[in-house]
Amino acid sequence: MHLVHDPAAPAAEPISFADFLKVDVRAGTIREAARFPQARNPSYILMIDFGPTLGVRKSAAQITERYSPEDLVGRRVLAVVNFPPRQLGPIRSEVLVLGLADAQGAIVLAAPEREVPNGARLA
Template sequence: MIDWKDFEKVEMRIGTILDAQDFPEAKNPAYQLIIDFGEEIGIKKSSAQITKRYSKEDLIGKQIIAVVNFPKKQIGKFNSECLVLGSVNGEDIVLLTPDLKVQNGLQIG
């Protein structure tokens, strides 16, 4: 169990995927994503193992939810700057997305 103060430290925000590219250097099939989190947060990069369910073309313009206050994670030569959230069933991942289009950068709480 965590307490509310621990949960409040996790900064989840809405972002829109601007670009998705193959990530052949990753251990497991993945994409390199460029995500716009609005003026306050800006543009961040992320690696996401979502190739089974999503094509690169499907991802462009899609709004997602991500944790934006983790430290950068080096994955090969790529720096992942946020964690895109999804429900996980083995290797099948479904992205968490807002029900309606909203402003980039809005906080989840």
């Protein structure tokens, strides 16, 4: 889901702090990554471990320009875990992995700078 690539684009419409708090962003570790050949755009299917409470969740991510499946296994990521699941062809994507577009428009994964437990919530 690439919405804004232009760093000079205006800020999104303001939201309340209460609305921001509804978005549940958690840290997780990618346990499996595989190519998703049925996707409309080049993508991977990721299995991400969010710890004992949330467990392992599936996501489809369009991050093939900067990462190989082998590069992804063991990598820490941030993801929204409380959006409704989306059916993407044959898979049900349960979380939205977060990333930012680089100067070429390829997605770079958002990740914690230091070690945090799987399932840690964005504070």
